[in-house]
Amino acid sequence: MIRDLARANSLLYRQSTALRTRSIVERFQRGQAAGPDAALPPGTRRGVLVGLATDFPDQASSRLDQWREAFAEDRTYGGDDLSLVPTVFDQFDERLCRALVYRGWWLAGAGLAAYHPHRLPDIDSFDPPQH
Known part of the structure; x- marks a missing residue:
């Protein structure tokens, strides 16, 4: 019984996450179609959606x-890809936390550089987080 509830909860979480992801991607695509400097129509957004992988x-x-x-792009911790780190409500090792922060920071900059380069400040002005 508990196993069935956990499975149903997991399924609902995956479905709602997929729905929210599709929705934000559609808003980003409509924003991209408007052009980089045009006013955004209602319901659109500019942005980049990334994950650890x-x-x-x-x-x-x-x-x-x-x-x-x-x-440098650093996506590993202890020889494993950071996207494979289990998400748990437990204390993480400080080195793992630093690796995750750096990966998120790097992805944010890379996403801007790739898709919104005019919004990325001078690269020399950045001070990367310790990793």
Whole structure:
């Protein structure tokens, strides 16, 4: 019985997450269609959706190439990909926390560099978090 409730809860969580993800991606696509400097129609957004496992194309914009040259992409901890770290309500090792913070910071900068390069400040002005 408990197992069935846990399974149902997991299914509902995955479905609601997928629905919210589709919704925000659609808003981003409508915002992209409006153009980089145009006023956004109601219900649209500008942004980038990334996850710990996000990869950016090797053949990218010059701004993303600059980001990659300035800051190393580090997506592992203890030899494992950070996207495989279990999400639990427990205390994380400080090194793992630093690795996750750096990965999130790196992804935010790479996402801006790749998809909204005009919104990324001067790369030399960044001070990356310790990892």
